[in-house]
Amino acid sequence: MATGPARPPGAVELLERSIAYTGGVLAEVRAEHLDRATPCAQWDLLALLRHMDDSLDAFAAAASAPALSLAPSPSGLEGMAVVDRIRWRACTLLGHWHPEPVGSVGLGDLALPRELLGAVGALEITLHGWDVAQATGSRRPIPPALAMDLWPVARDHVTDLDRPARFGAEVDVPDTASPQTRLLAHTGRR
Secondary structure (H helix, E strand, O other), X not given: OOOOOOOOOOHHHHHHHHHHHHXXXXXXXXXXXXXXXXXXXXXEHHHHHHHHHHHHHHHHHHOOOOEEOOOOOOOOOOOOHHHHHHHHHHHHHHHHOOOOOXXXXXXXXXXXXXXXXXXXXXXXXXXXXXXXXXXXXXXXXXXXXXXXXXXXXXXXXXXXXXXXXXXXOOOOOOOOOOHHHHHHHHOOOO
């Protein structure tokens, strides 16, 4: 029996997989890592973790809120307390996205589909998980299937308008590069 092309994974599946990957990375964070540099220019690991905490809060709100604020909510957490809260937020994030929400969320002057916000959230969670891995020295790679499934999200939603404010310049890599390398290169990571 012939089957058609496989349906790309939905936002909830991508979120589940990105949280699983990043959760493994976060388990390796130690207090002595918090002042280390990250691939994110001008951020040490603690600053990156605070950003991740804020982002997870926003992605949870995106599942049901009519609109999101563009202003970050600064985290006053210090030390390993921010890692603990990120783990808690990641676990509860999936609860907000089950069942998969529908409709749009206001973001500034835009109305964005929740499915798109969830997929972009999975991309951000994964990329910052990789950033954390680099800072801690674990070098845990992004699983190839996850990198391949996030590639269309990155390709379609990380554009020249995002550079250099949100992402660095795209890095040239050979066509034979691994899915992780292509994903990271597109988002300005080496």
